[in-house]
Amino acid sequence: MFDNLVKNLNSYLYFTEEELNFFLSLFEIKTIKKHENIVRAGKVCSHVMYINKGVLRYYYTINDIEYTTYIFTEDMWAAEYASFLTKQPSAVTIEALEPCELFLLSYDAVQQGYERGKVFERFGRKMAENLFITHVNEVSKMQTKSPEERYLNLMREQPEIISRVPLKYIASMLGIIPESLSRIRKRISSAR
C-alpha cells in the first residue's frame, strides 16, 4: 500500500523503522473521482497530499478564464502550501484529471510529527526548501525561457503528462494558446 510513499520519504531522509511506522500512521487515504476538486480556491487548503495514483491540476480563475499553473502526477507532493501554512484561503483550485488515490496529512498530523522529533522537523524543512527552490525556478523559467523551451523542458521532466492531460491545460501552463502549442509540437516533430 505505502511502498512508493516509503521510497519517497527515504529519498529525503533516513527514517528508523519506528519513525517510519509513526509517520505512516499519520496519513489518511483518500480516493477522488475524475474532475473532483481536492482543494478549492477561496477555502483553506487543509492537507498536504502524496499522489499515489492519478493526476492533479492546479488552476486559478480570473474573469471566468482558467489559468493552469501546475500538473502533478504519481510520486509527487501536492498542496496549496502557503494556504496550508497560514490557514488563509487558497489562491488555486486543485482538480483531479483522472481518478486519484491520495495519501493525506492534515495540519494537525503534521504538527504531531514536528512535536515527535528532530527527523520530522528536518523533513518539514526539506519540503519547504524544495518548494521554495521549485517556485523560484518556475517563475524564473516563465520570465526567461521561450514557450518552446518550456515545452521541451516539460517533455524532459514530465513526459507522461503529454499523453495523459488535455493539451489546452498544458498550453495554459506554458502561458500560450492551444494553437501556439500545436505549432510548437509540429515544428519539433518535423525537426526530428
Added chain:
Amino acid sequence: MFDNLVKNLNSYLYFTEEELNFFLSLFEIKTIKKHENIVRAGKVCSHVMYINKGVLRYYYTINDIEYTTYIFTEDMWAAEYASFLTKQPSAVTIEALEPCELFLLSYDAVQQGYERGKVFERFGRKMAENLFITHVNEVSKMQTKSPEERYLNLMREQPEIISRVPLKYIASMLGIIPESLSRIRKRISSAR
C-alpha cells in the same frame, strides 16, 4: 551588539539561553561599503545575512539592463537562498545601497546548527516556509495588482525605503519606468 538579532530570533521561536549563545557564536560580523556587492550573479551565495544596519538591493541584468527585485533594510534576512541551498550560481547580485553591518551565517555554520538540535531544525523550517510564502505573495502581487496598488503596498510595508533608496530602483522593483512612478506619486499626493 546582537540585541536586534536576538529579538528577531525570539520572534520566530523560543530559544534557551544556552541555545541562543550557541546560535550567536555561529555568526560572523561583516561591514561593507556603499555599492559593494555581498552576493554576485553567477557565483554561489555562501551566506545567509541578517541586516543589522543598512540597505541591500537585489537585481539581475539582462542585455545590460538592471532589474531590481527586492530592497531589504534593517532587521530583515537576506540571501539568494536557492543558490545557498543548492550551491548553484546565484541569479542575482546583492548590492549595498548604504554602508551595511551584516551578521553572516555560512553554509557550514547553518549545518552545525541543524546537527545541534531540534530547535535549529525548526528555525530553518520556519525560515524556508516564510521565504516560500513571501515569494508566492510577491509573484501573485506582480500578476494581480496594478503598479499603483503595489506602490501603496510598499509605502505601508517598507515606508522608510522611499526616502533612502533612489526612485529608479523602486520603479524597477514595481515593474515600471521612473516617469510612471513620478506620475503615481503626484496622483497620490494630490488626492490627499
